[in-house]
Amino acid sequence: METKDRYILQFNSDQEIALETKQLKIFYGDYEAISAADLQIPRFKITALIGASGSGKSTFLRSLNRMNDGIANVQGQIWYRDLDLNTKQIDVYAMRRQIGMVFQRPNPFPKSIYENITFALERHGITDKKQLKERVETALKQAALWDEVKDKLNKSALALSGGQAQRLCIARAIALQPDILLLDEPASALDPISTAQLEETLINLKEHYTIVIVTHNLPQAARISDYTAHFSQGTVIEFNDTKDMFTQPKVALTNEYISGDFG
Amino acid sequence: MNAKRNDKIATGLLYTIAGIVILILVLLLGFIIIRGLPQLSWSFLTSPSKAFSSGGGIGIQLFNSLYLLILTMLISLPIALGASIYLNEYAKPGMITNAVRTMIEILSSLPSVVVGLFGFLLFVVQLNLSFSILSGALALTVFNLPLLTRSIEGSLKAISNDQRNGGLALGISKWETVTKIILPAAVPSIVSGVILSAGRVFGEAAALIYTAGQSAPALNFANWNPFNIDSPINPMRPAETLAVHIWKINSEGIMPDATAVSAGSAAVLIIVVLLFNLLARWLGRALYKCLTAA
Numbered sequence: 001m002e003t004k005d006r007y008i009l010q011f012n013s014d015q016e017i018a019l020e021t022k023q024l025k026i027f028y029g030d031y032e033a034i035s036a037a038d039l040q041i042p043r044f045k046i047t048a049l050i051g052a053s054g055s056g057k058s059t060f061l062r063s064l065n066r067m068n069d070g071i072a073n074v075q076g077q078i079w080y081r082d083l084d085l086n087t088k089q090i091d092v093y094a095m096r097r098q099i100g101m102v103f104q105r106p107n108p109f110p111k112s113i114y115e116n117i118t119f120a121l122e123r124h125g126i127t128d129k130k131q132l133k134e135r136v137e138t139a140l141k142q143a144a145l146w147d148e149v150k151d152k153l154n155k156s157a158l159a160l161s162g163g164q165a166q167r168l169c170i171a172r173a174i175a176l177q178p179d180i181l182l183l184d185e186p187a188s189a190l191d192p193i194s195t196a197q198l199e200e201t202l203i204n205l206k207e208h209y210t211i212v213i214v215t216h217n218l219p220q221a222a223r224i225s226d227y228t229a230h231f232s233q234g235t236v237i238e239f240n241d242t243k244d245m246f247t248q249p250k251v252a253l254t255n256e257y258i259s260g261d262f263g
Numbered sequence: 264m265n266a267k268r269n270d271k272i273a274t275g276l277l278y279t280i281a282g283i284v285i286l287i288l289v290l291l292l293g294f295i296i297i298r299g300l301p302q303l304s305w306s307f308l309t310s311p312s313k314a315f316s317s318g319g320g321i322g323i324q325l326f327n328s329l330y331l332l333i334l335t336m337l338i339s340l341p342i343a344l345g346a347s348i349y350l351n352e353y354a355k356p357g358m359i360t361n362a363v364r365t366m367i368e369i370l371s372s373l374p375s376v377v378v379g380l381f382g383f384l385l386f387v388v389q390l391n392l393s394f395s396i397l398s399g400a401l402a403l404t405v406f407n408l409p410l411l412t413r414s415i416e417g418s419l420k421a422i423s424n425d426q427r428n429g430g431l432a433l434g435i436s437k438w439e440t441v442t443k444i445i446l447p448a449a450v451p452s453i454v455s456g457v458i459l460s461a462g463r464v465f466g467e468a469a470a471l472i473y474t475a476g477q478s479a480p481a482l483n484f485a486n487w488n489p490f491n492i493d494s495p496i497n498p499m500r501p502a503e504t505l506a507v508h509i510w511k512i513n514s515e516g517i518m519p520d521a522t523a524v525s526a527g528s529a530a531v532l533i534i535v536v537l538l539f540n541l542l543a544r545w546l547g548r549a550l551y552k553c554l555t556a557a
Contacts, residue, residue, distance in 0.1 A: 023336035023422065060268065065432065067431065067432060070355075092434075093434045093436050094434065096431065096432060096433065096434035097357055097434035099434075100432060100434075101428075101432035102427060102432075103325065103429070103432070105425050107423070107425035107426055107428065107429040108429075109426065109429065109430075109444055109448075110426075110447070110448045110554065111292070111554075113449075119433075119435075119443070119444075120435055121435075122435065123433075123434075123435050123443075124434065125440055169429070172433065173432070173433065176434065233284065
């Protein structure tokens, strides 16, 4: 099989792009964690970021909504709706309302389930009780958690199981009705059943949201994502349609990684 | 089998050490309470002390201790809260932050008698506040501030970074993440820390001898005008506290029942500190339940 060093899929103009990085470089001190990553994130699709530990995929993800501010030095451009997010003028708090994030470990706030969702909404100026209630219900339904918690919305979110807590965190993020949802290994702390539920939730969500997910679980990437980017040593070495990538990888390193010969 | 035997020996040793610690504590507490408890009565707790005749109480000293404690907390808590929020949430690691932390640590190991003399020179003499509750409260603030700051900083540090990320990722500002998520989550442990430090402040004598003074002038509990000299809430009056009272009657008390008064005062002091500790636990737990809807 003929292989290349790098293969990055370029989208046709009919595919809407939600987010695009250009020459994104990320430094921790002198250490270059990401060297020149160019990636287009298609809208209303699930894009999986895969790669060995330390390949920079989480660092890359966290820089997309500026969660690396003050931790790493991010250079280059992140284009979102004709705006370069990686500039001083950007109001990061307003931006994160559009680009939400869910983390590896479920991190519900020590508040009730209801307040976990309304908290950010209220901070962003939604105070009408009826509207809040609707938002909570919609978000919980979209996150496939409503049936399990509808009778205990005023109970502490800390009493939820890991899988439920993670879906609450997703509900909390989508209650803000963001454009893009960034997920950093959201299922890595969950058991297989919760993971399956979470994956189903994500597949249903892509109708309304653009999802970028970092995962170590290759079958998971293959199951749920439309596109996959393979990170290796701080750069994207292959980005392609998920089916194509997992059946006919174009880069030798990707072939080694997905067939388990590496890392 | 050697590992098993060693483990048994080690376990036995640790149990013995723990037992010794508990024994010392029980003996000490038991001694103070058994000696002091018979002296306690409502009139002992409420009547003023007598310098030359027997039958004096500790009413004013007890009130002074509590009032001084409240005043100290009113001054030191906001400062400690601000300092610890700054140190834990905002300060960037570096020379200055390290210097501040080192200074707080040095300050917290300062002997309280040194704090008292410093308070005497600065508040009593230089600022002309004379022997007063205010001077005492300021000296106790110097004594309490570093301990409280460290304790609150510890409470904030114990809140997982996941919570901070969670707030920021929802587009909530750092200030609101700190005040609306991190602080409420830390409140139970902060309250426990505050009450425990209140216990230390309550029992402090050396820092007060030269600042709040050693006399307990008669108070008129019907007079709540803070500017009257016999008003209980006048912060400019000298005020001997319970701990100072114990120190004083043991060193120069000439009332016939000095031993009994001292024993009774010590028991009251211990019991109040004990109550503070129990309150700290109960309130911490209750607040956690209340704030987290658990």
